[in-house]
């Protein structure tokens with residue numbers, strides 16, 4: 018049984034005040050969020066305050082990035098130790114914006130995932146192909162090599178603490194969503210690769226879909242056998258919209 022995990026990636030949006038207002042608005046909308054896990058990843062400046070606001074609620078705190086060292090001369094970076102200190106349960110690593118804008122490699126993503134696990138923070142490891150790669154029919158090869166590199170430092174026995182987010186780059190922030198069938202095809206491939214690497218544990222690893230998820234399409238996506246959650250950018254910035262995504266199984270397949 019894989020508990021669905023619905024995560025908000027706010028990227029470079031939200032002041033501390035806005036983050037706190039969101040938390041206040043979200044709480045009554047999702048209640049105890051029974052049967053699902055809701056996660057919010059604010060910018061680093063809001064982690065501490067939002068962490069305090071979320072304490073005692075079912076919503077978990079996540080970071081959007083991390084460095085793999087605990088401390089040192091790495092100006093501008095934040096360590097897993099620091100994320101643990103402010104109560105992060107999760108951290109996103111290898112988001113396509115980190116890979117494509119900031120040049121993160123699979124090796125770096127792998128080290129980050131390993132460092133997070135050492136501090137009992139669960140990594141949300143993002144993988145996904147670009148439009149050019151999809152059109153060149155390289156989707157599976159790209160996903161395979163991203164998974165191999167990004168999971169290289171995950172110790173045996175910790176696989177089920179990892180969440181994979183399959184996010185086709187061409188669907189992020191574009192309004193273009195992979196059809197549920199297209200997403201499922203890649204999720205099944207991811208599960209197959211995870212099984213090769215981690216054996217039976219792979220059946221308990223959650224695989225999120227990300228790319229223009231919104232209240233109107235989350236239900237159909239979540240109905241796919243290997244889609245266990247969503248990583249959501251734009252539609253997670255409003256509490257009402259994110260709450261409908263979190264409660265996908267209790268809202269009607271809706272209009273927006």
Ligand code: PEP
Pocket residue numbers: 026028184188189190191192227228229230248249250251252
């Ligand atoms: C994301 O940031 O991971 C994402 C999927 O963004 P959006 O939902 O806006 O496409």
